[in-house]
Amino acid sequence: MKKPITSFFALLLFACGASAQPSGLVYELDTLFKGWHEREKLSGELLVARNDTILYQQALGFSDPIRQTPLKPGMPFNLASVAKQFVTMGIMILKEERRLDYDDDVRYHLKGFTYAGITIRHLMTHTSGLTEYFELWEKHAPQDRIFSNHDLLKMYHDLKPPLDFEPGAEFRYSNTGYLMLALVMEAVAGMPAEAFILDRIIEPLGLKATFPYHLGMPSYPHPDRVLGFEWKNGKAEPADLYNIDGVFGDGNMYASAPDLQKWSQALREHKLVSEATQAEAFKPFSLTSGAKSYYGFGWGLQPDGISVSHTGGWVGFRNFILRDLEGGYDVVFLSNSSADGRAVRLRELKAMIDRYRTTRITNVFLADGSGKPLQKGELRLQGNRILEVGRALSPNPGERVVNGKGKVLSPGFIDTHSHHDRDMFEKRSMPEVVSQGITTIVVGQDGGSHFPLRELWATLDSTPVAVNVASYAGHNTLRRRAMGNFTRQASAAEVEKMKTLLAQEMESGALGLATGLEYDPGIYSSREEVLALSRVLKTYNGRYISHIRSEDRYLKEAVEEILFIGKKVKIPVQISHMKLAIVSQWGKADSLLQVLDKARKRGIQVTADVYPYEYWQATMTVLFPDRNFTDLNAARFALTELTTPEGMFIANYEPDTTLEGQTLADLAAARGQAPEVVYLDLIKTVLEQQAEESVICTSMDPTDVGKLLAWPWSNVCTDGTLNGTHPRGAGSFPKVLRLYQREQGLFDLPEAIRKMTSLAAQNMGFRDRGLLQPGYVADLVLFDPDTVTDHADMVQPTALSEGILQVWVNGREVWKDGETMGNLPGKAVKR
Template sequence: MPLIARCLTPLGFLLYLAALSLQAQPTDRLLPGRLKTLDSTLTYLHERALFNGVVLVAEKGTVRYRKAFGTASIATHEPLSTSSAFNLASISKQFVALMIMQLQERGKLRYDETVRTYLPDFPYDTITVRHLLTHTSGLSEYDGLMQRYSGPLDTLTNGGMMQLLRQHKPPLLFRPGTQWAYSNTGYVLLGSIISTLAGMPVEQFLDQQIVKPLKLKNTYAYYLNSQTRPHNRVYGFGRENGKNVMNDLIRLDGVIGDGNIYSSADDLLTWEQALATEKLVRKQTMQEAFKPVELTGNRTYPYGFGWFIEDGGSILAHTGSWVGFLNVIVRYVDKKQTLIVLSNSSEGTARRVARDILEGKPLTLPQTKLITNVRLVDGTGTPARKSAVRLRNDRIWEMGNLTPFPNEPVTDGQGLVLAPGFIDSHSHHVSGLSRQPDAPALVSQGITTLVSGQDGGSWAMDTLQAQLTRQPVAVNIASYTGQATLRQQVMGVNGLYRTAKPDEVTRMKAILRTELAKGSLGLSTGLEYESAFFSSRDEVIQLAQVAADSGGRYMSHIRSEDISLDDAVDEIIQIGRLTKMPVQISHLKIALRDKWGQSARILAQLERARAEGINITADCYPYDYWNSTLRVLFPKRDYTNATSAEFAVTQLFDPMQSVLVRFAPNPVYAEKTVGEVAALRREKPAQTLMALIGEASNYAKNNPDADGIEAIMGKSMDEPDVANFLAWPHTNICSDGANDGHPRGYGAFTRVLGRYVRDQKIIPLETAIQKMTSLTAEHLGLVDRGLIAPGYFADLVLLNPDSVQDNARIGSNKALSSGIESVWVAGQLVYQGQKTTGAHPGVLIRRK
């Protein structure tokens, strides 16, 4: 230093002193502000039961922030302090690794010797000590062995784990040294090596070689049946529906090595600072702990001896997660800063946000809101109960007798029914969402998720995602892949009226596999429609098998709902039998007058199939009239056959009650019954039916770009059959609706709740809601939706069961329903007070 000073001018000397003064200041000028943010954030989290623990931040070994929040034990309510001893969980591994390093320095072991050298009973002869230290051994986790081969009252010990390995020798996950996979088993073995070579229990060696040299006050090893007497011990707990419950040591905790070392925040800082000295091991020995492990093939993985290595070594860190304890220690080597977060409340948010704050990353905090004073109908079918429900971000967090957190948003449910958001398993609303992204037709009847791609027609998954990205919407969307769409892509629009050739089926299967890989729910068919009617059973079965092989499902507008109903039902049962995947009949109905009253027989046929092991289900909408094309009224596709036309008007629909939704060749006919149009034309209804189909066909030829040329709402079902189908335990509710046309697009779900639940009492409210939620999710293979339960998405509907009803009618098909008070999608309010809110949290749900 004097040599440098002699070379400086007076001005230079002053600048040098100023530089020394700056070096004496904290190296991170941003730290004070970040610590202020950290404190307010931890307070926020603690007030919302999202943090119970201790946080310490140091710079150059000097404590800059240190604070304890909450209790050390829910039994005694003893307050935490920075001297409280937490179970470090996997942070224990760095202590175990250092004890191994100490033994190596004393010549007791070598890293690259086999484990069998020190533990002769170890059943693998190629695993070394280094492999254990660096998680490159390929050993599987010991908890699986314990669960499989031990009794429920057995406590696992280090010796017991060795015995399990020796007896069963589970296969290695990979050849040692070739890959990295976290292994608690490896560190338990290190614990056994320490006790064997040291000639004493691990806890005693820890005390002699680490605790006493560093003068740690609250650090020790403690495990079930150990000799140590714990002091200042913190107990783990968790939170279940607003109540704290114990979550501490379990029967696996008779082992030592992978966890079960306890320490306080204060002691951990002393420990961390000692790593830069030679109080425990030589610096050269210590440096090896911070080197990425070398794998075969000139590869490395950023893990050393008990430490993850980040940013090229500028950050060293390790988390610890076990029972109620979720901890982290981070060493910012360049900044000489230390972060320690110790938590005993089964909640890890603090350890994430603390790092984000210190590292200057955008801060995202959990947001909670409470819905109180509701009758909870949770979707399981169990009776309604009084409750409150707390949301956390986009998920359900808690239910029960809950009280608001400070400044928490609260919605008073005023004693109304809170149910899971309804899932429409068969919807044609997607095309209308680009014009109405608020989805009033859906949310006004409580629907939060719609399933598209029905009746054999679909959009590609990428197309749906692009549409949602371009125009977010209020509700979630899932989709099947349509067989008719596949046929059109491969065979062309004009090639659909025949069976597919083998090479065409092969190409369709390839497209279907791609869509399934992108999250399509499965294959849908509309076999009654011309675009798929001419396909053979074999074509459909081959495509269905592709869906089954990908873990998908099959849904079908079956080949006939009238004269060939029995054969059509047999076809879908056969598909379920051959593919062994779930199959579902779309909008189950009997649309032939002579077969009215046979719903019980059809359901018995489905039950026989289920007894055989075929998972066949159905969905159904609550109306006795359908919406489709005029052409489906000719099952033999003989549109100019007068006999077939007469059969249609007497057996397949009632022309006096069946309304033309649209008719492009003559728009005057729209919203008139076929009977009224026949009277205008001075024809018999059968003649008019044939003529309308002919005129629509000519219009299509002259206007090739026209879409939706004609449609009819056909009255052709018997309401007692509809009621029986709705009541079948394996039927879920659907709408089959769109933004225009049939009133079901605006009222199917509320019609069930009003007409069939409240007025006719065909099914209880709880059962109806199950059929709209969890049962639908089960039939579709959706997870995390359809129930009000912790962890499920917060798609919710608040409704008044006394006033809920559909108001949409023929001639007023877009009237909003009554009695739906509020709707949430992913925790965001999308509908309230008969109005949409403009929120668009909907996502594309992909099959998992």
């Protein structure tokens, strides 16, 4: 029994966790709904319930604007496409009665239907390929008479419009399919679909303000039917049914908000069909390609399985229903004033509900990110924050429970040096990232960044991705803006321009300044230029991260430079992808770390990040610090001390893509030339054509890599991309857990997790990430430490890892059981 409400409000009577303030949801809902009404002249009703308790109900506007009839709670609206779920329920009832099967050919039941290979399941899931009927109606049907389902069937029989695609090949929303579905119901049930739904669904559930109605019926059976309208030049004009509306199945049902909540509760209690039959409605459809379509039987699905929803829009009506399958929430929004924005409204309301729902993760070993030993325990999250952590938490009524099955739960991994942003808006689910357990990436590295950053933040807001994104301001980006791409030192005036631009980016939320001092044009900057820019960071409590001037022959001087900046400006400094990339330095990782330890003892806040590979990826020109690309001796030095012809792999070569995938040794043998000659010739061609290129070079000793990773102030990074040719973009974090932790035992599991979480957060200046603590952001990773494994290699550089079982970003699942979940909860992380 629903609880009564006063003045259209209901008290929030459920528990949402130890620190929740339930009344806050009512206030937020009321503010949001009234804001829509005031800003957009929205006319409609909003109802939010949990199980059988209405939490909020409000109606604002007119049921008939021409007569100025006020809208009251509980009036019936035209549901438009929200009606489709009633049609599929009718089909499910017939299936349970063994009068049809979902995979029956439609022709078996529907005389006059001529399309081969289309099943009832195809109709329900919008995968039939049937073209939409509206344009055909306009061109071929008499406009002065009412159009019916049987008219539609005859029209498709006579005209035989071709399918848009082969049945089962694609998802494409088709109202035609649902009109055919209503005809199937009529043929099988022996009565009109409207009558069957009334007899088998509406009346048994006692839905007093729910009914089919179209213009082919003599009258509508409810005196308070809400009429659709639209605002034109400040005046309300009718926008209601017209002659096409003699059809039924794709819409033309009416219901009140309380009836829809009652309907949802009936589904929850399996009053119409069995639980097993109803579960079919919420399963994705497998397309012939193997991909999944997340539309069930009259319901849009979320990949995480937490909620289902459907929108509807026709004439003046704009509606949606959202059902939280685990928390028991129902959201019903019905509008009759043509004010659209359903997707935005649905997203706003879902996010609001999510902030109050809780999830308890049980039966896990907690690696809290601090480096402390693992503890058996549980964690509760609410919205996008961790609410409680403990050995055994008291259950909350109706909350979601995730059984961790004895695996390890840790904070989400933070990639402090990432280039995954290059393709993130084209590949928003970012499987190569989330399958590693990464929940936050830090971009703007090696001197290059989005500019201005405010545009990146705006794009992330409008086009979110699966993970959080933070960014540095790139030195090379600022330099080009201030002085063009000049290969010289900057003047004092140009440095001042760069300082102004850097301050602007810091105001926008940049973490600090990132330099790429081996790359153009940063290689031409003086130490004084970098120092002057770094002083700007001090004002903003910013940080300095650097691909230092040399990772090989001038490593000592390059390290001294970053320590000098850290000492002079007194800001944190981080060495990007720290390495010893010259043969003469192999085996000397301890010496480098001693230098850094001494600096830390002197008060210099120096840290580093490291990726777990012996080969790097960059341009061919990076190995020429003097930028003399005709110097054979410099080329020979590069191919003996810095890499080898066998170790230089052509990853990308725009002038001749047939060279990609070969080594320099392969090319030299094929041409019958010395490797250094071929090397310089490749560079010459690239420079002449101003083309893109990159190489992957084996250049480090694996023992050194391990020691640099094990340094207490080194965190893990990838330096990778989504679609790159280097496996680090898809495999770095699992490789550390597999190779350096599990197989080599360079550090224990808690320390490995610290390097991926709290240390990374500390090194980036993040204050609410990296630990399993109440109040921290609910970025989480559930993984199996015994099986976590990287699969990316030089042959398959984007192969996904295994052993990362589940990943949450801002409290929402983005990865589970080897698949992305379709959720895109990533946020901009600003300083």
